Amino acid sequence: MRLPKLSLTSCLAVVLAVTFTVALAAQEKEGKKGPNPFAGPFTNLKVLKPEQVQPVMIAARQGFGQACTYCHVQGDFASDTNPKKAVGLMMISMVGEINAKFPDGKQHVTCYTCHRAEVTPAMKAPEAAEGAAKQ
Numbered sequence: 001m002r003l004p005k006l007s008l009t010s011c012l013a014v015v016l017a018v019t020f021t022v023a024l025a026a027q028e029k030e031g032k033k034g035p036n037p038f039a040g041p042f043t044n045l046k047v048l049k050p051e052q053v054q055p056v057m058i059a060a061r062q063g064f065g066q067a068c069t070y071c072h073v074q075g076d077f078a079s080d081t082n083p084k085k086a087v088g089l090m091m092i093s094m095v096g097e098i099n100a101k102f103p104d105g106k107q108h109v110t111c112y113t114c115h116r117a118e119v120t121p122a123m124k125a126p127e128a129a130e131g132a133a134k135q
Contacts, residue, residue: 065118065119071087
């Protein structure tokens, strides 16, 4: 019995299909990426209501460009053992207080307003671009 001749493209397609299937099965077996921190029930909420948690945490992560575990303990997001979490809670409260002072009820200030995707907030305005018109 003679086996059919397979092209390199066909061989690669089979290898990729098998690899993808094995990876998918392993991911399902392990429970994907771990626990979903937004899957509630929420415990230890001091500053936010449950419906505020996900949007505020996403804004905070984008605001200072760090992963969730910068402030939270991996696997125990309710834990207060990381001191960075206390600072973050104070800043979330501060942003809420600032936004509450606007009469239109819209959000005008976020973490990004000061942090610009950096851990340390900007303390001065960025330098003017070269060639910018001076007035």
